[in-house]
Amino acid sequence: MVEGSLGNWRLARQSTAGSATIRSQRLGQICVTGALLGPVLIFLATCFIAPLGELLSLSFSSSAGPLASYREIAASGVYRQVFTNTLILAFNVALIACLLAYPTAYMLSRLRGFALSVALWCVLFPLWISVLVRTFAWILLLGENGPVNRILMSGDLISRPISFLFNSTGVYIGMVHVLLPYALLPIYTAMRNVDQPLLLASDGLGASPFQTFARIYLPLTMPGVAAGFLLVFLLALGFYITPAMLGGMKNMTVAMLIDLFVTEQLVWPLAAAGAFWLLLLVLLLLLVASRFVNLTATVAAR
Amino acid sequence: MSTEARSLSFEGIAKSFGGIEAIRPLSLDVKAGEFLTLLGPSGSGKTTLLNIAAGFVIPDAGRLRIGADDVTALSPRKRDIGMVFQNYALFPHMTVFENVAYGLRVRGQPRHEIERRVKDALGMARLDGHEDRAIGQLSGGQQQRVALARALVIEPAVLLMDEPLGALDRQLRKHVQLEIRRLHRELRRTTLNVTHDQEEALVMSDRIAVMRDGNIEQVGTPAELYRQPANVFVASFLGESNILTGRVTQLANGSARVALSEHQIEVVGEGAMGLSVGMDAGVLIRPEALALSEAGAGLPARVVELVYLGDIVAIRLKLPHGSELWCRRFSSADMPEEGRDVRLSWRDQDVRIIPMLSSPREAD
Structure with missing residues (x-):
């Protein structure tokens, strides 16, 4: 019930405010998604992807040639x-x-x-x-x-x-x-x-x-x-x-x-x-x- | 697999769960080819009774017969039944065709025979062209018809349905009720249906058994139950009803006189079984049997509310002593206004005098 009325209210607000609001809302959604995924992305990038890259370059570093x-x-x-x-x-x-x-x-x-x-x-x-x-x-x-x-x-x-x-x-x-x-x-x-x-x-x-x-x-x-x-x-x-x-x-x-x-x-x-x-x-x-x-x-x- | 419809008989069936009596000893016959509905509120034992018929629940006492055979001890798969489950229980990893074919495949029917019969069943359920659809792709109404086709394709001796329309929305339900009725008229399979929806029961059934607290209160055709309910419970469960309570003052071959002390009047009506002089009784007057007039003889009342239901208008009336009655009539231009005082009248043959409760209940 509460959810329904809230949804209606949002709908009403959107239609009056027009497409500019919709665009800024979408931007907001992207920001929220980024904030939620951010910590784990940073962790993976520094502790997993970077060492993996290091290892990859190491595997090509043989004195007899890259492969x-x-x-x-x-x-x-x-x-x-x-x-x-x-x-x-x-x-x-x-x-x-x-x-x-x-x-x-x-x-x-x-x-x-x-x-x-x-x-x-x-x-x-x-x-x-x-x-x-x-x-x-x-x-x-x-x-x-x-x-x-x-x-x-x-x-x-x-x-x-x-x-x-x-x-x-x-x-x-x-x-x-x-x-x-x-x-x-x-x-x-x-x-x-x-x-x-x-x-x-x-x-x-x-x-x-x-x-x-x-x-x-x-x-x-x-x-x-x-x-x-x-x-x-x-x-x-x-x-x-x-x-x-x-x-x-x-x-x-x-x-x-x-x-x-x-x-x-x-x-x-x-x-x-x-x-x-x-x-x-x-x-x-x-x-x-x-x-x-x-x-x-x-x-x-x- | 039988092609003949057979009767289904409960003989003195009883079942308790952890000391609570779900089914009190009862007997019921579903005749060959008949569509019988178990109607009752939740907890009345109707689903337990259906599960006993299916073999999913084993009764503590009594016998179950399909035709002349005692099937009390048989497992569900040997009983020759088709069942439509409340949420259909369609196999989600199979297509429409495979779902309907399942009962034939596990019986080892030859391939061409399966194809022919599944095609027939799908046609009958108006699902032609949906053979290769996944179950998840179907609408609720289509799933319901697949469940029906799957149960009917094995040509069971008895078809069991557990709230078959419960998951459908109201519009669709009306349509499917008529569809199921059509199928039953065509095939004449013995059918035991369970529902708590009185309209569904009235539309589809040949006979209805009204259940309460593990007992069968009354069995009869929809018209019998509506016109001659055995007691107040049946009267209020089927259709709209006005029930006033009073005391029986006189009984004479099939009719009864009841004093309504609150309203200081006496009412005469057709009396049901199980009444005696001095007993409390209910006076049932269906809303469509009440006539309103501006003046003259009759019970004085005030119009409280008019509710338009399209072709019908429901009128809520208040009696001087506070009880409320409903009157229903076709919409017309000369409707009484809200707040007007009117007079109520009825014909004696439209009044039913009924016991407050069924007699076995008073014994315990």
């Missing part, structure tokens, strides 16, 4: 292998995380009240503990004499300890664990947004529970799955601590390679070129993915 660092990485079979490994690792981790998150998110979406609060805390709590601490915990748990191996041995399930650490098994366990909440939350949100009468409607129209799941529930929650997958995939691509601590030399990722360039070999242009190769690959992948999935709709809420 030499890029060429060196592209030409080396070993480096190419590291890039492939990283992409496959990130893809698999994202896939496993989504597969594990889907049923969990479903269960969460059925909970209400106190049980829901407890369950959500359980999901979010690990995010408060440093990744470093959590990764150390896995080293203790998964070691040759760690509790996992001891339990398996005492139950006569295995005769020799399984080596979980310093190979891809350890990397997968650690990374899926750390990144699982990022898959779970978007899927949970998508499930909460599914209109319950749609499921009743499907039931009433003669669909079996499986048909209702496959034709209604899964397609409607798929944007959440895509968002979770994308989030985990992108985070996993740049992951450093967990693969560095739980993996072996065979499981080297791009982040570890860049670290090697900087700390061991002291070739900064190569490190910068490595970072930009990864960025380029990710942008390419997103471009291809955007042909099949509506990425904007995936990340932004409906």
